[in-house]
Structures are given as C-alpha cells and as structure tokens.
Amino acid sequence: xxxxxxxxxxxxxxxxxxxxxxxxxxxxxxxxxxxxxxxxxxxxxxxxxxxxxxxxxxxxxxxxxxxxxxxxxxxxxxxxxxxxxxxxxxxxxxxxxxxxxxxxxxxxxxxxxxxxxxxxxxxxxxxxxxxxxxxxxxxxxxxxxxxxxxxxxxxxxxxxxxxxxxxxxxxxxxxxxxxxxxxxxxxxxxxxxxxxxxxxxxxxxxxxxxxxxxxxxxxxxxxxxxxxxxxxxxxxxxxxxxxxxxxxxxxxxxxxxxxxxxxxxxxxxxxxxxxxxxxxxxxxxxxxxxxxxxxxxxxxxxxxxxxxxxxxxxxxxxxxxxxxxxxxxxxxxxxxxxxxxxxxxxxxxxxxxxxxxxxxxxxxxxxxxxxxxxxxxxxxxxxxxxxxxxxxxxxxxxxxxxxxxxxxxxxxxxxxxxxxxxxxxxxxxxxxxxxxxxxxxxxxxxxxxxxxxxxxxxxxxxxxxxxxxxx
Numbered sequence: 001x002x003x004x005x006x007x008x009x010x011x012x013x014x015x016x017x018x019x020x021x022x023x024x025x026x027x028x029x030x031x032x033x034x035x036x037x038x039x040x041x042x043x044x045x046x047x048x049x050x051x052x053x054x055x056x057x058x059x060x061x062x063x064x065x066x067x068x069x070x071x072x073x074x075x076x077x078x079x080x081x082x083x084x085x086x087x088x089x090x091x092x093x094x095x096x097x098x099x100x101x102x103x104x105x106x107x108x109x110x111x112x113x114x115x116x117x118x119x120x121x122x123x124x125x126x127x128x129x130x131x132x133x134x135x136x137x138x139x140x141x142x143x144x145x146x147x148x149x150x151x152x153x154x155x156x157x158x159x160x161x162x163x164x165x166x167x168x169x170x171x172x173x174x175x176x177x178x179x180x181x182x183x184x185x186x187x188x189x190x191x192x193x194x195x196x197x198x199x200x201x202x203x204x205x206x207x208x209x210x211x212x213x214x215x216x217x218x219x220x221x222x223x224x225x226x227x228x229x230x231x232x233x234x235x236x237x238x239x240x241x242x243x244x245x246x247x248x249x250x251x252x253x254x255x256x257x258x259x260x261x262x263x264x265x266x267x268x269x270x271x272x273x274x275x276x277x278x279x280x281x282x283x284x285x286x287x288x289x290x291x292x293x294x295x296x297x298x299x300x301x302x303x304x305x306x307x308x309x310x311x312x313x314x315x316x317x318x319x320x321x322x323x324x325x326x327x328x329x330x331x332x333x334x335x336x337x338x339x340x341x342x343x344x345x346x347x348x349x350x351x352x353x354x355x356x357x358x359x360x361x362x363x364x365x366x367x368x369x370x371x372x373x374x375x376x377x378x379x380x381x382x383x384x385x386x387x388x389x390x391x392x393x394x395x396x397x398x399x400x401x402x403x404x405x406x407x408x409x410x411x412x413x414x415x416x417x418x419x420x421x422x423x424x425x426x427x428x429x430x431x432x433x434x435x436x437x438x439x440x441x442x443x444x445x446x447x448x449x450x451x452x453x454x455x456x457x458x459x460x461x462x463x464x465x466x467x468x469x470x471x
Contacts, residue, residue: 005122005138006105006157006160007161008121009052009054009103009104009105009121009157009160009161010053010054010055010099010103010104011054011056011057011093011097011099011105012054012055012104012105012106012153013056013057013058013090013093013104013105013106013107013116014056014057014058014059014150015058015060015107015109015110015112015113016060016067017060018109018126018128018129018145018146019107019108019109019126019145019146019149020037020038020058020070020145020146020150021036021037021038021145021146036146037146038146038147038148038150039316039318040151041146041149041151042070042073042074043151043318043347044150044155045074045075046074046348047154047158047346048154048157048158049075049175050175051158052157052158052161054157054158055076056074057076057079057093058071058076058078058079058080058081059080059083059089059090059106059116060080060081061082061083061084062081062082063081063082064081068081075177086112086115086116087116089116090104090116090120100121101119101120102121103121104120104122105120105121105122105123105153106120106122106123107125107141107150107153108125108133109125109128109129109133110133111130111132111133113133114132114133117137118136122138123137124137124138124139124140124149124156125139125140126143126144126145127141127142127143127144129145139153141153172380173185174320176276176296176297176320178276178296180218180219180276180296182350182381182383183381184381184401184403186403187218187437188398188405189219189404189405190216190217190218190404190432191217191220191221191405191406192208192215192409192424193406193407193409194212194220194222194409195222195223195280195408195419196417196419197408197409197411197415197417197423198222198256198258199243199415200255200256200257202258202262202265202266204411205222205258205262205266206265206266206269208410209269209270209275209277210273211411211429212409212429213273213274213275214430215426215430215433216430216433217433218275218276218404219275219276219277220270220275220277220409221277221279221280221299221406222263222266222278222280223280223301224258224280224282224286224290225286226283226286226289227250227257228250229282229283229285230253230283231250231253235249236250237249237250240252242255242416260289260292263290263293267293267294276297278295278298278299279295280299280300280301280304281298281299281314282301282303284309284310287314287317296319297319297320297322298317298319300322300324301324302326302354302356302385303326303327303356305324305325305328305333305336306332306335308336308339311339312339315340315343315344319348320349321349322349322350322351322404323336323337323349323350323351324354324385325351325352325353326355326356333373337349349380350380350381350403351377351383352383352384352385353367353384353385353397353402354385354387355387357387358422359387359388360386360387360422361388362388362390365386365388367384368400370382370384370400370401371400371401374401381403382403383402383405383406384397384398384406385405386406387408387422388422389422391424391435395436395439407432408422408424409423410424411425412425413425
C-alpha cells in the first residue's frame with residue numbers, strides 16, 4: 001500500500017518547525033532571529049528535484065525571515081508563510097499546478113498539520129512528532145525533526161520513484177541547478193576555463209564568454225583567490241614587470257582578481273548568453289565570497305586536493321564538487337574522496353583526471369587513468385582537465401569515457417600572463433567542441449544494424465543477399 005502511494009508523488013509539502021528545524025528558535029532584542037536547519041535535509045530538496053522530479057513546498061504558520069532565506073537558498077518557490085488554513089493553501093496549490101491530492105505528500109509533526117494530512121495522498125511524521133500525529137501518518141521516520149527526518153522521507157520517495165539509478169552504478173548522472181546534466185550517457189560537459197586569462201579586464205572576460213558561447217561550450221570557469229591568503233608572505237614584495245608597470249607580486253595578484261562588481265556583471269552576462277559559469281576557489285574566504293552568487297558547481301584545483309578545510313567549506317554549501325587530481329597520488333585522491341563520502345555518501349561529486357604540467361607532454365597525459373578512476377569510483381562521473389597544447393588528446397579523453405572536459409581558454413596565446421601559452425584559442429575551442437560532438441555521435445548505441453545508406457552498395461556488391469533486403 002505504501003509503495004503504491006509513494007510512486008505517484010509529484011510534490012512534497014512540509015511544515016517548518018519540528019520538521020525542517022528542531023523547533024528551536026533563537027531570539028534577539030528584535031525578537032525571533034535565527035533557526036537551526038540541517039544541511040542534509042537541505043540536500044534532500046535538490047535530490048528530490050534531480051532524481052525523482054519531485055518539488056518541495058513549505059506550508060507554515062510562521063512569518064520568520066529565516067524560513068524565507070532558507071527557501072531561497074534551496075530554490076523552493078512553493079513557499080506559504082503565515083498559513084492559518086493549510087487545507088485552503090493545499091486547494092490553491094492543487095488548482096494552480098493541476099495536481100490531484102493523491103500526488104502530494106506531506107510531512108508534519110503537530111496538531112495544526114492534521115487537517116492537511118487527511119487530504120493528501122501520502123503522509124509522514126518525524127520520530128519526535130506528537131503521538132496522535134504519528135498515528136495518522138503513513139510513514140514514521142526513525143530520525144527526529146531537524147535531524148534528518150525530511151531527508152529520510154525524501155530518500156523513501158526517491159527509491160519509490162525508481163530514479164535512484166541515475167545516481168548509482170555506472171550510469172550515474174547529475175542535473176545541475178542550471179538544467180545541464182553531467183554523467184554517463186549525457187553529452188560531454190565542455191568547460192572553457194578562462195581562469196585568470198582575463199588579465200583583470202572585465203571587457204576581455206566578456207569577449208571570452210562570447211567566444212565560448214559561439215563555440216557552444218557548456219560552461220566558462222574562472223579562478224577566485226584571496227591574494228593575502230594564497231600568496232606566501234615572502235613573495236609579497238618581489239617586484240615584477242606587468243602590463244600595469246613594475247609592481248610587487250602581491251599587488252599584481254590583487255590586480256588580476258575580480259571582485260563583487262565584476263562577478264555580478266559576469267553572472268548577469270552569462271545568464272543573458274545562456275551559458276553556465278562557476279569558479280575554482282583557492283581558499284575558504286573565496287568560497288565565502290562566492291556564496292553570494294548562484295553558481296552550479298565548485299571546482300577544486302589539483303593544488304587544493306589536500307586542503308581539507310577548503311573541501312569541508314565547499315561541502316557545507318551543498319553544491320556539487322568537482323575535484324581535479326593533478327600532482328596527486330592515489331592515496332591523496334582516496335583521502336579527499338573519503339572526506340566527501342564521510343560527510344555525505346551521496347554528495348554530488350565529480351572527479352577529473354589531470355596532470356599538472358603546463359603545457360603537458362603527451363607521454364605524461366596518462367589518459368587511461370580516466371578508466372582507472374571510473375573503475376575505482378563506480379557511479380562518480382569522471383572527467384578530464386587537460387593542459388596539453390593540441391586538441392586530439394582531449395577528444396580521445398571523451399572516447400575513453402570522460403563525462404566532462406576542461407581546457408584553458410584565451411583570446412590569443414601570445415597575450416601576457418602565465419596561463420595563455422597552454423590555452424586553446426577561439427577557433428581551437430570551436431574545433432574541440434565540434435570534434436567531441438562528432439565522436440559522441442559516431443559512438444552510436446553498440447547495436448549492429450544495416451543502415452539505409454548501405455542498401456544500395458549491398459545490392460551492387462553482394463552476391464547473396466538476405467531475404468529481408470530483397471525488395
């Protein structure tokens with residue numbers, strides 16, 4: 001009976017206090033200010049959306065601004081605050097979304113949830129809900145409110161909807177917040193890494209975005225550092241020649257860093273152009289800075305694979321994490337992946353094979369590591385971050401199973417800066433995308449068939465023709 005109910009659910013509604021929170025409220029001089037939310041419950045909202053096509057809504061009698069902020073963070077648009085008549089709210093939702101009540105689930109914990117629980121198709125309650133609420137619930141969670149109950153119920157719905165295979169086994173795919181997917185069976189996610197090749201110029205950055213869009217890349221990527229953290233102090237005052245004149249190394253690094261004004265412009269511009277954008281963050285403060293933007297992924301550079309405080313900070317954002325593995329041993333890769341899995345076994349993770357040499361010689365690319373990582377971490381999308389000078393080896397990486405690829409990208413390899421020489425120019429990026437798509441098309445489905453285009457040559461050249469082709 002329970003399985004029949006769970007398989008038809010399209011919307012999960014929840015109360016807030018006692019379900020998404022532990023019912024604790026923190027007061028200040030101005031009244032209610034803070035609530036404590038569980039990050040794993042928050043990730044359940046994304047997993048429901050991506051794995052089971054089930055959206056989440058909040059129906060609560062509260063008017064707390066913290067609930068609004070939490071809903072915005074989780075991209076919950078079905079938010080109903082100050083709801084005194086929950087059945088009336090449900091009726092309005094059903095009419096607007098053209099849903100039947102049997103397609104809605106509700107998880108609640110208190111007496112004001114009983115009326116709506118009587119109307120929906122499936123109900124649940126946290127372990128610490130009031131006894132008479134638990135009696136009415138179809139499913140009683142083992143976890144308490146604010147401590148995993150919502151996640152537990154969400155995982156039940158995911159399993160029942162039969163979509164968990166998207167995230168497990170060799171066919172695991174992830175749907176990003178932008179709608180793009182990464183994983184086996186999906187088109188290769190092609191990242192044009194602008195990095196610091198903008199040379200501190202927003203105008204150059206926009207030109208690079210334009211060229212990436214023209215090439216039909218999936219995303220552009222930048223790098224974000226806090227110079228005062230990332231540059232060793234003994235290098236701060238080293239003088240060097242730059243396009244802005246002779247200056248100290250720390251001032252040069254500050255000059256090439258974009259701030260909130262530039263990234264706000266990039267965010268708007270990428271949205272207008274219809275291309276994903278995200279960054280590699282090199283320190284914890286950089287993550288804190290980037291959290292004001294709604295990017296779909298955090299990339300961890302190879303140099304940061306052993307920076308566990310940085311990895312942990314990214315994990316607490318709940319956003320997908322893409323790890324690069326250049327300059328790393330298998331043990332270091334294992335330690336980083338173990339850290340992620342201990343945080344959350346189902347955390348959205350991508351691993352990129354890479355060799356950190358600029359440019360990298362073909363004999364050091366070791367592309368078979370893509371398959372090695374795929375066997376070692378079944379279910380984790382494996383990709384490739386290349387630093388070679390040609391294009392053929394990146395295309396080969398896709399043929400070997402890379403679900404995403406990344407190449408440094410520049411307007412002109414002769415431009416001033418450390419990364420331009422090992423970067424791909426606009427025409428090269430266009431060829432790379434074209435060749436990858438051709439390889440994907442040519443791969444086919446592995447099922448032998450006779451194509452229409454072969455029938456003419458068959459009749460001209462073959463002596464004995466099978467009956468089904470004799471027309």
